[in-house]
Amino acid sequence: MIDRQLPYFIGVDLGGTNIHAGIVDSKGAVLARKFVPTLVNEGEDRVVERLCHVIRELMERYPSADFKGIGIGAAGIIDISEGEIVSSPNFPGWRNVPIRDIISSRFCVPVILDNDANAAIFGEQWAGAGIGKRSLIGLTLGTGVGGGIILDGLLWHGSEGMAGEIGHMTIVPDGRRCSCGNRGCLESYASATAIVNRTIESMPRHPENNLLEMAEIENSSELTSEKIFQAALAGNKLAEEIFRETGTYLGLAIGSLINILNPEIFIIGGGASQAWDFFYPAMMDEIKLRALKEPAERIRVVPAKLGNDAGLIGACGLVLRSLGLAPS
Amino acid sequence: MIDRQLPYFIGVDLGGTNIHAGIVDSKGAVLARKFVPTLVNEGEDRVVERLCHVIRELMERYPSADFKGIGIGAAGIIDISEGEIVSSPNFPGWRNVPIRDIISSRFCVPVILDNDANAAIFGEQWAGAGIGKRSLIGLTLGTGVGGGIILDGLLWHGSEGMAGEIGHMTIVPDGRRCSCGNRGCLESYASATAIVNRTIESMPRHPENNLLEMAEIENSSELTSEKIFQAALAGNKLAEEIFRETGTYLGLAIGSLINILNPEIFIIGGGASQAWDFFYPAMMDEIKLRALKEPAERIRVVPAKLGNDAGLIGACGLVLRSLGLAPS
Numbered sequence: 001m002i003d004r005q006l007p008y009f010i011g012v013d014l015g016g017t018n019i020h021a022g023i024v025d026s027k028g029a030v031l032a033r034k035f036v037p038t039l040v041n042e043g044e045d046r047v048v049e050r051l052c053h054v055i056r057e058l059m060e061r062y063p064s065a066d067f068k069g070i071g072i073g074a075a076g077i078i079d080i081s082e083g084e085i086v087s088s089p090n091f092p093g094w095r096n097v098p099i100r101d102i103i104s105s106r107f108c109v110p111v112i113l114d115n116d117a118n119a120a121i122f123g124e125q126w127a128g129a130g131i132g133k134r135s136l137i138g139l140t141l142g143t144g145v146g147g148g149i150i151l152d153g154l155l156w157h158g159s160e161g162m163a164g165e166i167g168h169m170t171i172v173p174d175g176r177r178c179s180c181g182n183r184g185c186l187e188s189y190a191s192a193t194a195i196v197n198r199t200i201e202s203m204p205r206h207p208e209n210n211l212l213e214m215a216e217i218e219n220s221s222e223l224t225s226e227k228i229f230q231a232a233l234a235g236n237k238l239a240e241e242i243f244r245e246t247g248t249y250l251g252l253a254i255g256s257l258i259n260i261l262n263p264e265i266f267i268i269g270g271g272a273s274q275a276w277d278f279f280y281p282a283m284m285d286e287i288k289l290r291a292l293k294e295p296a297e298r299i300r301v302v303p304a305k306l307g308n309d310a311g312l313i314g315a316c317g318l319v320l321r322s323l324g325l326a327p328s
Numbered sequence: 329m330i331d332r333q334l335p336y337f338i339g340v341d342l343g344g345t346n347i348h349a350g351i352v353d354s355k356g357a358v359l360a361r362k363f364v365p366t367l368v369n370e371g372e373d374r375v376v377e378r379l380c381h382v383i384r385e386l387m388e389r390y391p392s393a394d395f396k397g398i399g400i401g402a403a404g405i406i407d408i409s410e411g412e413i414v415s416s417p418n419f420p421g422w423r424n425v426p427i428r429d430i431i432s433s434r435f436c437v438p439v440i441l442d443n444d445a446n447a448a449i450f451g452e453q454w455a456g457a458g459i460g461k462r463s464l465i466g467l468t469l470g471t472g473v474g475g476g477i478i479l480d481g482l483l484w485h486g487s488e489g490m491a492g493e494i495g496h497m498t499i500v501p502d503g504r505r506c507s508c509g510n511r512g513c514l515e516s517y518a519s520a521t522a523i524v525n526r527t528i529e530s531m532p533r534h535p536e537n538n539l540l541e542m543a544e545i546e547n548s549s550e551l552t553s554e555k556i557f558q559a560a561l562a563g564n565k566l567a568e569e570i571f572r573e574t575g576t577y578l579g580l581a582i583g584s585l586i587n588i589l590n591p592e593i594f595i596i597g598g599g600a601s602q603a604w605d606f607f608y609p610a611m612m613d614e615i616k617l618r619a620l621k622e623p624a625e626r627i628r629v630v631p632a633k634l635g636n637d638a639g640l641i642g643a644c645g646l647v648l649r650s651l652g653l654a655p656s
Contacts, residue, residue: 262486
């Protein structure tokens with residue numbers, strides 16, 4: 001399984017809830033995975049130790065493999081050039097944590113640190129739904145809405161490394177309150193969290209609806225976007241309507257992004273994207289309303305292919321590229 | 329004035345109303361200008377003849393100058409690689425008009441054709457308000473709202489040459505009807521045309537207001553954004569309010585653009601930008617509400633410096649770059 005002649009990489013998706021790591025080959029295939037809780041509340045040092053432990057354990061599984069580097073996608077604001085997590089809503093209290101240098105000095109290999117949503121869209125371009133595309137926008141519908149932008153083959157980080165915060169586009173000026181303090185951000189409508197909140201808020205207006213029952217839960221506090229999806233699959237009208245509206249909100253943002261950036265393709269991943277069939281038609285209708293006619297007709301919007309592996313695969317892709325081993 | 333050792337360029341801003349052309353040196357200075365009406369209704373051939381005539385006349389003024397190329401910024405959808413005006417609301421009926429090759433074969437020099445808003449922001453970066461900046465977004469508040477995006481020193485044209493249509497970002501989902509067919513585009517709030525329309529619509533709600541009198545006109549059909557600016561300068565409250573609201577709408581769009589692209593600077597030009605002092609404070613307040621905290625604190629939004637020359641200067645800059653004569 002391991003070829004001693006070939007290079008291997010460790011990819012890590014460092015989230016606020018879980019550390020998801022894997023061994024990746026030079027074609028973007030995942031050979032082994034490890035999944036542990038982050039336990040952020042135990043503090044920065046313990047999280048870093050746990051991260052090192054996961055990496056070491058993966059490496060020890062294949063002692064004969066030639067590990068050429070480690071790629072880490074982390075939730076939060078990343079200083080790419082310094083290799084630091086500047087700050088992150090997922091890691092309260094962390095300030096300029098030099099993850100890249102810590103990991104690099106422990107394992108004596110090159111390390112690349114980037115934002116998790118950037119890593120995910122890079123992974124999809126390298127080995128997933130975006131192969132062969134040069135201009136892509138990725139959206140990840142999870143706890144928040146992550147975004148990543150690849151233009152002409154390169155991740156666009158912005159002048160200060162803070163580009164791609166597509167979840168914080170204002171789509172409804174007087175809309176829902178977002179965790180960032182603004183009103184009407186895409187994230188406050190289309191994240192998995194927002195889908196749950198919008199569902200709970202709409203239930204009193206539909207007292208006859210048996211969504212909780214169809215989701216097989218007793219209390220709305222147990223509701224997740226997955227449960228709502230399950231109810232939609234079972235034919236629940238309110239659940240279907242919630243996803244339809246989610247599609248409209250996504251289409252509103254995507255329509256503007258088409259007019260601004262004219263990419264080839266949008267790739268949507270993250271937990272809530274499993275409800276694809278329920279939100280896709282409304283999303284495409286809204287895109288046709290919002291975007292200029294010609295690019296609206298040609299745009300492709302597709303589901304991500306790499307699932308939870310996108311970030312760790314993409315982080316390894318960034319390492320490969322930095323070492324001149326492709327992907328271009 | 330003309331140095332036979334130096335290269336010179338002809339720059340043209342080809343608009344639906346006027347052809348604005350000039351002789352530009354290799355540093356972006358304009359040595360001579362010519363300004364004629366486009367007279368679009370006379371048809372494509374006559375417009376092309378008039379364009380050639382303007383270029384020839386400028387060249388004949390300085391027979392000893394060594395003209396190395398012609399740059400043209402044109403209103404509409406441009407196919408950069410083919411050098412064609414694909415279509416344009418400003419040139420009704422034009423379809424894939426190969427302006428670049430027509431002009432190039434007439435004058436036997438290299439010709440670059442790009443979108444007028446792209447040319448304008450490139451001009452500002454080369455020789456105006458954006459010198460030394462690598463990531464810029466330009467907005468032109470004219471008949472419409474033009475946009476141009478420069479990322480890491482390069483104009484971003486999009487996968488099909490249709491990027492930068494910032495005027496057609498949706499900023500109010502159920503908002504004003506836009507000429508593109510959508511509702512709530514930035515253009516339908518912040519163009520000079522929209523400023524006039526919003527003023528006329530708000531006048532019945534303020535019957536006591538003497539805006540027309542202060543703008544020194546008799547009838548609202550004579551209203552222009554310049555007249556409204558004049559009334560604001562004279563202390564008219566309604567005119568001031570209209571510009572304040574314009575600032576809020578601009579800030580709404582700019583706030584999202586900061587989160588998406590994290591540029592260094594926004595440069596705002598076009599006729600309606602003369603009311604800068606009236607819309608700037610509301611615009612910056614809205615940006616602080618909408619954009620993420622750190623980039624919102626650092627972003628610079630400045631008025632364009634090159635006025636009506638930005639497009640023709642920038643078009644020449646694009647020629648210089650294509651010839652390897654800088655600007656980088």
